[in-house]
Amino acid sequence: MRREDLAALTAACAKCGTCRTVCTLYPERKAEIAVARGKVVLVEAAASGLDGDAEALQEALSDCLLCGRCERACPNQVAVEEIVMKGRGDLAEELGIPAWKQVVFGKVMPSAGGKEAARAAAAASQKLFLRKVPTESGLHYRFPSAFGQSGRTVPALSGESFLGSLPRGEAVRGEVLLFVGCVFDHVFPQVGRAAYETLRLSGKGIAVLRDAPCCGLPALVSGDRPSALRCVEENVRRLSEASPERIVFPCGSCLVMFRRNMLSLLPKEHPLYGDAVRVADRCEDYASFLLETGVLSRLPAPREGERPGRIGYHDPCHLSGTLGRGGEGREVLRRAVGDSFGEMKGADLCCGYGGTFNIRDYPTSAKIGQNKVSVAAEGGTAVIATACSGCILQMRDMAARTDPSLRVVHIAELVFQAFSSR
Amino acid sequence: MDNQALSALREVFGERLDTSREQCICYSYDATGKMFLPDAVAFPTSADEVRRTILLANERLFPVIPRGAGSGFSGGSVPVQGGLVLSMERMDRILSIDEENLVAVVEPGVVTETLKEEARKRGLFYPPDPASLKFCTIGGNIAECSGGMCAVKYGVTRDYVLGLEAVLGTGELVRTGVVTVKGVVGYDLTRMLVGSEGTLGIVTKAVLKLIPYPETIATILAFFRSNHDGSKAVVGIIGERITPCALELMDRTAIDCVRENAGLPVPAEAGCALLIEVDGPKESVSAEAERVEQACRRYGAIEVGRAADAEGRERLWTLRRSISPALRQVNPVKINEDIVVPRSRLPEMLAFLADLASRQNLRIVNFGHAGDGNVHVNVMISGTDEDERRRADEAVAEVFRKTVALGGTISGEHGIGISKAPFLEMEVGPLGVSVMKRLKTCFDPNGILNPGKIFVEEGMARR
Numbered sequence: 001m002r003r004e005d006l007a008a009l010t011a012a013c014a015k016c017g018t019c020r021t022v023c024t025l026y027p028e029r030k031a032e033i034a035v036a037r038g039k040v041v042l043v044e045a046a047a048s049g050l051d052g053d054a055e056a057l058q059e060a061l062s063d064c065l066l067c068g069r070c071e072r073a074c075p076n077q078v079a080v081e082e083i084v085m086k087g088r089g090d091l092a093e094e095l096g097i098p099a100w101k102q103v104v105f106g107k108v109m110p111s112a113g114g115k116e117a118a119r120a121a122a123a124a125s126q127k128l129f130l131r132k133v134p135t136e137s138g139l140h141y142r143f144p145s146a147f148g149q150s151g152r153t154v155p156a157l158s159g160e161s162f163l164g165s166l167p168r169g170e171a172v173r174g175e176v177l178l179f180v181g182c183v184f185d186h187v188f189p190q191v192g193r194a195a196y197e198t199l200r201l202s203g204k205g206i207a208v209l210r211d212a213p214c215c216g217l218p219a220l221v222s223g224d225r226p227s228a229l230r231c232v233e234e235n236v237r238r239l240s241e242a243s244p245e246r247i248v249f250p251c252g253s254c255l256v257m258f259r260r261n262m263l264s265l266l267p268k269e270h271p272l273y274g275d276a277v278r279v280a281d282r283c284e285d286y287a288s289f290l291l292e293t294g295v296l297s298r299l300p301a302p303r304e305g306e307r308p309g310r311i312g313y314h315d316p317c318h319l320s321g322t323l324g325r326g327g328e329g330r331e332v333l334r335r336a337v338g339d340s341f342g343e344m345k346g347a348d349l350c351c352g353y354g355g356t357f358n359i360r361d362y363p364t365s366a367k368i369g370q371n372k373v374s375v376a377a378e379g380g381t382a383v384i385a386t387a388c389s390g391c392i393l394q395m396r397d398m399a400a401r402t403d404p405s406l407r408v409v410h411i412a413e414l415v416f417q418a419f420s421s422r
Numbered sequence: 423m424d425n426q427a428l429s430a431l432r433e434v435f436g437e438r439l440d441t442s443r444e445q446c447i448c449y450s451y452d453a454t455g456k457m458f459l460p461d462a463v464a465f466p467t468s469a470d471e472v473r474r475t476i477l478l479a480n481e482r483l484f485p486v487i488p489r490g491a492g493s494g495f496s497g498g499s500v501p502v503q504g505g506l507v508l509s510m511e512r513m514d515r516i517l518s519i520d521e522e523n524l525v526a527v528v529e530p531g532v533v534t535e536t537l538k539e540e541a542r543k544r545g546l547f548y549p550p551d552p553a554s555l556k557f558c559t560i561g562g563n564i565a566e567c568s569g570g571m572c573a574v575k576y577g578v579t580r581d582y583v584l585g586l587e588a589v590l591g592t593g594e595l596v597r598t599g600v601v602t603v604k605g606v607v608g609y610d611l612t613r614m615l616v617g618s619e620g621t622l623g624i625v626t627k628a629v630l631k632l633i634p635y636p637e638t639i640a641t642i643l644a645f646f647r648s649n650h651d652g653s654k655a656v657v658g659i660i661g662e663r664i665t666p667c668a669l670e671l672m673d674r675t676a677i678d679c680v681r682e683n684a685g686l687p688v689p690a691e692a693g694c695a696l697l698i699e700v701d702g703p704k705e706s707v708s709a710e711a712e713r714v715e716q717a718c719r720r721y722g723a724i725e726v727g728r729a730a731d732a733e734g735r736e737r738l739w740t741l742r743r744s745i746s747p748a749l750r751q752v753n754p755v756k757i758n759e760d761i762v763v764p765r766s767r768l769p770e771m772l773a774f775l776a777d778l779a780s781r782q783n784l785r786i787v788n789f790g791h792a793g794d795g796n797v798h799v800n801v802m803i804s805g806t807d808e809d810e811r812r813r814a815d816e817a818v819a820e821v822f823r824k825t826v827a828l829g830g831t832i833s834g835e836h837g838i839g840i841s842k843a844p845f846l847e848m849e850v851g852p853l854g855v856s857v858m859k860r861l862k863t864c865f866d867p868n869g870i871l872n873p874g875k876i877f878v879e880e881g882m883a884r885r
Contacts, residue, residue, distance in 0.1 A: 011754070015455050017493040020557040021533075030512050031448070031465070032492065038448040041457075045447050052443025060444050075747030 019070035036070035065354030092223030162192030174205025177244035183389035194416035202293040252319025252388035287328035302338030309342025312381035316388030345379025353394035427482035469626035477593035490562025496839025502874035530561025549576035567617030569835035574793030587627035591866020622865035636701035640711040644718040645692040652694030655721035668699040669793025685740040755805035763830035
């Protein structure tokens with residue numbers, strides 16, 4: 001492990017234990033190794049040569065959702081997410097990255113063609129291997145139990161990605177750039193479409209990058225710094241070239257990568273660092289952009305008739321927590337659906353997705369996620385709206401498993417619907 | 423620990439015994455930041471597992487260190503001699519809350535706030551409120567006899583423990599005390615175990631007293647020019663025959679830490695602040711709050727404010743709550759002591775602390791539960807300067823000597839652990855230490871339980 005970087009970050013921990021109160025994982029593990037204080041001390045110990053087995057340490061650091069709740073509760077503002085991500089990165093350099101991750105992050109994600117091919121292959125294999133489950137949020141497939149992912153469902157991949165469906169020559173230039181993100185392009189193209197159509201209502205020119213690489217967050221949180229760096233470099237280059245006034249993100253996780261993680265990943269002396277800072281400054285979330293440009297003021301008053309409070313807002317950890325953008329999504333909903341919006345029970349509970357955590361330990365991820373959606377449903381929420389691709393993937397799976405009548409949507413879908421129906 | 427001991431423990435705990443370096447590191451420290459590696463960690467889920475563990479420990483002679491949340495400030499749960507850490511965090515059930523008899527029965531791993539909330543839902547109150555209440559456990563609170571803000575009116579953990587189930591150092595499972603309000607049958611073994619820092623027995627179940635939740639509460643914040651005025655006001659308020667449920671003092675050094683981000687305007691000339699709460703029936707609370715305000719003004723308060731609602735209350739508390747986190751700005755390493763003096767001696771103690779800081783050229787920040795004479799003396803040091811460290815150690819010893827001379831006690835709520843072991847005799851005398859050691863032998867003849875705590879051991883580091 002790289003001592004100097006990490007020692008400065010871990011020294012701030014006073015070992016008080018406050019992180020135990022908010023950790024999403026602690027109630028499942030009931031062991032100090034799950035919480036931030038344990039992980040910080042492990043990293044500190046490793047940096048001073050006290051650690052045992054590097055693989056066991058890698059295992060301990062992987063067992064974290066990176067929800068950041070500890071960091072926000074910490075009286076000393078210890079940078080837990082950065083410590084865990086740096087630790088994972090250092091260990092990956094020492095031990096290597098698991099083979100499946102290498103293929104996905106190293107080959108598929110940095111290139112658009114790779115993603116397109118992977119999606120086509122995945123869509124085809126779904127039809128062959130998986131069982132169909134109808135849900136309110138659309139068709140899902142259920143994994144057979146032989147896959148070791150007991151009960152997991154995945155959304156049915158449509159034939160065409162959102163960007164693939166855009167006519168050639170459309171959305172090439174514009175002062176505003178929509179960064180769709182992999183999931184909203186390929187898995188839920190209807191979200192990409194809804195975001196695009198509603199951004200256009202601002203009257204500004206909306207452009208997209210047709211072959212943008214992944215934001216790099218999945219690679220970064222897995223400790224695969226080289227792949228993450230390749231994604232970032234390519235994105236910064238492309239976005240600097242396009243030079244939009246604003247870059248709008250429907251996905252909170254892509255946004256946190258651009259606004260925060262990208263800058264701690266790129267060394268200050270990197271030739272693209274200055275460009276990256278300029279790009280980061282122009283990035284913002286979908287809801288903030290809508291509010292800022294006044295798009296919603298053109299929306300007629302919402303119709304009465306639906307049960308008040310049936311639509312709730314889920315706080316994505318990265319967007320509401322790390323970036324402090326929790327109010328904007330709610331305000332957009334209030335304007336789009338009126339009284340149908342109501343504060344959801346357990347709105348700020350993490351969905352349990354945690355990026356690759358969901359793949360690493362699906363049973364625990366699912367337990368946290370099922371609790372999340374059950375608490376919401378018990379509180380009377382019938383539709384969970386949010387603004388992060390990971391949360392939507394996870395909560396749709398959880399709804400399919402526990403309560404298929406529960407809908408999980410992106411706020412853009414409800415805004416689009418409001419404009420289309422009135 | 424030898425392999426035979428470990429394989430026998432494996433039979434008791436199965437997967438819930440862990441000897442990996444990573445798990446051991448995670449159970450090597452507490453909030454003092456001191457670190458000693460155990461040989462293994464086990465997570466019991468029943469009293470019987472605890473009992474079998476202690477029997478084994480007596481057979482194979484290895485130390486057993488009970489641990490709650492590791493939030494202690496005296497090193498009580500740190501395995502200074504290695505051995506097995508028994509992490510009680512998985513025995514975390516509230517077994518019953520009896521609303522007719524106002525009694526709760528809980529396992530030791532229950533988080534203090536969880537119990538407080540469950541009681542509150544039923545209109546009941548479990549008063550002890552250590553600053554770490556959101557994460558510390560009832561078992562840890564009992565082991566250290568934790569206090570908190572409301573001790574001035576409601577007392578400390580010991581005042582709410584009616585009875586216990588515990589495994590003694592011999593491996594015997596004993597039930598002490600009562601489930602009733604009264605009980606004087608034989609020696610008070612319950613009180614013997616409360617505050618024994620895991621050196622006599624390991625609590626596996628606790629019977630706790632609850633009281634009705636107070637109807638209403640009023641919060642007052644008063645600023646004074648000096649510690650002298652502020653501490654006189656503390657004495658004055660108590661002299662008024664009012665018992666506040668919180669009476670917190672922040673001295674100039676503490677106020678200075680948060681002046682900028684206190685969330686409310688702090689008068690420029692403020693050199694001391696008191697945060698006072700009174701609770702009870704509506705009529706008496708507003709009359710008492712009035713009298714508290716008058717008392718503050720009489721002792722020279724330059725500004726007095728009262729919160730009428732929960733939001734205002736929260737705002738006034740922000741000042742007090744912002745202090746601990748802000749201490750790091752003064753210096754990174756905190757030596758945190760929790761002395762108590764008779765309330766009437768507070769003005770003298772605070773004057774002594776100010777003089778000590780300037781004499782030893784140290785940053786000392788003082789705040790705490792002044793209503794019960796408890797002052798958190800925080801010596802803030804860089805941690806890298808050897809001479810500063812030496813001066814800080816000297817200063818702490820001086821603080822303890824002065825405390826004892828004023829008729830006070832060197833630990834109000836943190837316990838002795840390893841941090842204060844060298845000073846035990848200063849307060850209780852050689853006979854006191856000797857009686858304690860004899861008692862220890864009765865409960866734990868082989869010295870299995872939490873060795874190296876409370877009493878100074880040969881060759882142990884002083885701090």
